[in-house]
Amino acid sequence: MAATRRLVNTVAVITINHPPVNALSSSVRHALVEEFGKASKDPTVEAIVLNGSNGKFSAGADIREFGTSAIKTVSLEDINGTIEASQKPVVAAIEGIALGGGLELALACHYRVADIQSRVGLPEVLIGILPAAGGTQRLPRLIGIPAALDVIVRGRHIPATEALNLGIVDEVVQGSAVDAAIQLAQKVIGLPLNKRRLSTLRISSNLNMEDFLDTTVEKTKKQFRGAQAPMACIEAVRASVLLPYHRGVEKERQLFLSLWATGQPQAQQYAFFSEREAAKWSHPSGARWYSEEPKLVRTAAVIGLGTMGRGIVISLSKANIPVIAIEQDAYQLEMGKKAVNSLLEREAEKLKQQGFSPGSKLASVHFTLAFGELQDVDLVIEAVYENMELKKEIFRKLSSVCKSNAFLCTNTSGLNIDEIASVTDRPNQVIGTHFFSPANIMKLLEVVRGQQTSLTTIATAMNLGKILGKVTVLVGNCPLFVGNRMLGPYLEQASYLLEEGCYPETVDRAMEEFGFAMGPFRMMDLAGLDVGWRSRTEKGLTGANVPQGTPARKRLGNRYSPLADLLCESGRFGQKTGKGWYQYEKPGGRTARPDPWVKDFLQKYRKTHQIKQQPSNQEQIVERCVYALANEGFRILEDGIASCPEDIDVIYNNGYGWPKYRGGPMYYASFVGLPKVFNTLEKYYKANADVPSMKPAFLLKKLAAVGGPPIKEWRLQVGKPVNKL
Numbered sequence: 212m213a214a215t216r217r218l219v220n221t222v223a224v225i226t227i228n229h230p231p232v233n234a235l236s237s238s239v240r241h242a243l244v245e246e247f248g249k250a251s252k253d254p255t256v257e258a259i260v261l262n263g264s265n266g267k268f269s270a271g272a273d274i275r276e277f278g279t280s281a282i283k284t285v286s287l288e289d290i291n292g293t294i295e296a297s298q299k300p301v302v303a304a305i306e307g308i309a310l311g312g313g314l315e316l317a318l319a320c321h322y323r324v325a326d327i328q329s330r331v332g333l334p335e336v337l338i339g340i341l342p343a344a345g346g347t348q349r350l351p352r353l354i355g356i357p358a359a360l361d362v363i364v365r366g367r368h369i370p371a372t373e374a375l376n377l378g379i380v381d382e383v384v385q386g387s388a389v390d391a392a393i394q395l396a397q398k399v400i401g402l403p404l405n406k407r408r409l410s411t412l413r414i415s416s417n418l419n420m421e422d423f424l425d426t427t428v429e430k431t432k433k434q435f436r437g438a439q440a441p442m443a444c445i446e447a448v449r450a451s452v453l454l455p456y457h458r459g460v461e462k463e464r465q466l467f468l469s470l471w472a473t474g475q476p477q478a479q480q481y482a483f484f485s486e487r488e489a490a491k492w493s494h495p496s497g498a499r500w501y502s503e504e505p506k507l508v509r510t511a512a513v514i515g516l517g518t519m520g521r522g523i524v525i526s527l528s529k530a531n532i533p534v535i536a537i538e539q540d541a542y543q544l545e546m547g548k549k550a551v552n553s554l555l556e557r558e559a560e561k562l563k564q565q566g567f568s569p570g571s572k573l574a575s576v577h578f579t580l581a582f583g584e585l586q587d588v589d590l591v592i593e594a595v596y597e598n599m600e601l602k603k604e605i606f607r608k609l610s611s612v613c614k615s616n617a618f619l620c621t622n623t624s625g626l627n628i629d630e631i632a633s634v635t636d637r638p639n640q641v642i643g644t645h646f647f648s649p650a651n652i653m654k655l656l657e658v659v660r661g662q663q664t665s666l667t668t669i670a671t672a673m674n675l676g677k678i679l680g681k682v683t684v685l686v687g688n689c690p691l692f693v694g695n696r697m698l699g700p701y702l703e704q705a706s707y708l709l710e711e712g713c714y715p716e717t718v719d720r721a722m723e724e725f726g727f728a729m730g731p732f733r734m735m736d737l738a739g740l741d742v743g744w745r746s747r748t749e750k751g752l753t754g755a756n757v758p759q760g761t762p763a764r765k766r767l768g769n770r771y772s773p774l775a776d777l778l779c780e781s782g783r784f785g786q787k788t789g790k791g792w793y794q795y796e797k798p799g800g801r802t803a804r805p806d807p808w809v810k811d812f813l814q815k816y817r818k819t820h821q822i823k824q825q826p827s828n829q830e831q832i833v834e835r836c837v838y839a840l841a842n843e844g845f846r847i848l849e850d851g852i853a854s855c856p857e858d859i860d861v862i863y864n865n866g867y868g869w870p871k872y873r874g875g876p877m878y879y880a881s882f883v884g885l886p887k888v889f890n891t892l893e894k895y896y897k898a899n900a901d902v903p904s905m906k907p908a909f910l911l912k913k914l915a916a917v918g919g920p921p922i923k924e925w926r927l928q929v930g931k932p933v934n935k936l
């Protein structure tokens with residue numbers, strides 16, 4: 212039964228029953244109509260309580276129904292209208308979550324009681340749509356325009372205590388929300404309900420509403436560049452100010468349909484489900500996420516308290532895993548300790564505001580210089596800087612100090628996991644955990660399996676990612692893994708564009724207007740240009756080891772751009788030195804300004820090398836950079852490094868600032884059409900045979916030849932994720 216009804220004295224308790232998250236699919240909506248109908252008619256029922264089974268009110272509309280005929284059956288807004296109009300008081304008992312349509316349903320009830328652990332919100336914007344069951348009209352009437360806009364446009368999950376302060380819920384309880392709701396329902400029997408019907412309320416505000424909304428539009432346009440849903444949310448809320456309720460709801464509906472026509476909701480919903488699929492990892496042996504038991508991680512250690520290590524320590528503590536944090540000397544330890552403690556204080560403050568005692572949520576962190584203290588930890592994450600010899604030295608030590616069943620993780624962004632594992636006494640328990648900076652904030656975790664990594668180790672690392680609240684993707688071991696490997700051809704194209712007449716700001720603007728959080732040159736400046744320079748020097752691509760007589764713009768017969776090397780040779784390492792592809796207000800400054808020095812440098816460079824100026828337009832810039840990125844993605848699939856295109860998209864959406872409303876680079880390639888991507892790359896490669904990264908990948912060619920099937924059918928062509936490198 213999608214909803215059940217029981218009677219407690221004169222209160223009918225209607226329970227949504229649709230595991231796992233009580234999504235309001237067609238069957239639930241029909242069941243709600245039926246049970247409300249019966250409760251309304253039943254003369255023994257004086258009040259109604261609505262809750263969800265298994266401690267979850269509801270995660271909202273069933274996202275899988277969008278775009279199908281199921282969504283067209285009885286509408287949630289009609290149900291909400293019926294509930295609100297009920298002559299008997301209806302109380303929502305919110306446990307766990309009331310999200311999207313779930314909260315809209317609760318807003319149609321006359322009262323809302325929430326348990327202290329619950330979260331409410333209207334996160335539709337995160338899947339490319341807007342609340343379309345009256346939420347954009349009822350919420351502003353309840354909590355006012357500014358607060359409602361914040362909730363709807365950002366789509367964040369609001370903890371119960373904050374929801375109480377905002378006025379979204381009427382009561383927050385420590386114990387059972389259902390019991391409290393029944394008590395409240397009994398108390399309000401017979402009281403007038405008019406003021407509890409949100410659709411009938413008038414919006415009160417002293418603000419100059421039109422100005423306020425216009426300013427919000429401008430701010431939102433900048434903040435969510437290119438995303439349509441946030442703008443539609445504002446327009447729907449504007450309608451709540453200007454129009455009577457029923458016309459506001461019509462506007463909400465129209466906006467929903469226009470959003471659907473943009474294609475953005477489909478991309479964002481693909482991204483939503485891809486994230487969930489990524490957790491369901493598979494292994495070339497045929498093992499899957501459900502066939503392997505992860506080991507419990509009760510205690511952990513982090514080696515290195517630089518930016519990465521600090522973020523990892525915070526993540527572990529927030530997940531209630533006690534941490535031992537190690538540094539190499541007293542000074543570094545003290546610096547790390549100060550930074551970690553100050554971040555933990557901020558977390559504790561947030562918890563206090565939510566009504567929790569920080570001690571019950573944040574695990575302890577113990578700082579030490581002594582490796583010997585690691586003998587009992589279940590798992591270690593090494594987070595020192597990228598140097599193979601240093602990492603090996605640490606893993607040798609760990610191998611001798613840690614208990615035999617401890618897991619050893621390395622936070623490398625591209626070094627060989629097998630080589631690191633080879634110095635230990637337990638290569639099967641060594642795994643890569645590639646966090647993204649700042650590690651306590653960024654959602655992505657690339658888990659890298661080495662050749663000998665055991666299934667238990669994989670299951671444990673994947674489960675740890677989940678516990679830390681990360682979007683965790685399992686990938687194979689190859690230089691730079693998935694995300695960073697794809698950056699290579701992308702950044703290469705960006706540099707070639709400069710050689711050919713573009714400027715950093717032109718390329719960055721094009722990519723940012725496409726939707727990237729940051730263009731390639733701003734990104735390089737942020738990461739530090741010296742990092743890549745060091746690696747190219749080690750590979751003999753630049754510096755003293757380049758063979759004499761090598762042309763400046765060729766390496767091993769292929770095109771090479773020395774621009775970044777030249778910048779580094781001038782001491783321009785990016786933000787940290789106050790100069791890179793841009794100039795900054797000071798070393799460590801954040802505001803990038805085009806630098807006349809760079810312009811002059813590029814002009815001289817082009818003249819010296821007699822490069823014909825043919826600056827690309829915005830569309831060409833995007834095509835070259837994005838197709839180069841996706842092409843490498845196809846190679847990664849061919850090589851068996853990623854299991855499926857969805858995993859690659861999850862990595863880009865969550866770790867590289869790719870605009871989620873474009874689904875990810877592989878989804879985008881599929882959206883544009885694989886034959887078009889193939890032909891464009893082929894044309895470029897034919898004219899530039901010295902740029903092998905632009906040679907269309909074999910898999911792309913194969914898929915394009917059959918007309919570019921939908922992305923979920925690519926798996927058939929990809930096969931098992933066996934590392935072929």
Ligand SMILES: CC/C=C\CC(=O)SCCNC(=O)CCNC(=O)[C@H](O)C(C)(C)COP(=O)(O)OP(=O)(O)OC[C@H]1O[C@@H](n2cnc3c(N)ncnc32)[C@H](O)[C@@H]1OP(=O)(O)O
Pocket residue numbers: 231232234270271272273274275287308310311312313334335338341342343344484487488
């Ligand atoms: C007419 C329009 C009216 C209203 C519009 C809407 O209501 S749109 C929907 C708005 N709601 C959301 O966006 C919530 C989406 N869900 C989540 O954020 C999380 O799933 C949630 C609820 C916080 C639970 O997180 P948790 O980590 O505990 O579980 P997980 O994410 O793995 O989800 C478990 C399985 O449930 C599926 N699922 C979740 N939400 C929905 C949903 N709204 N519709 C359909 N399916 C949903 C999810 O895919 C998982 O499925 P599985 O097959 O097990 O992978």
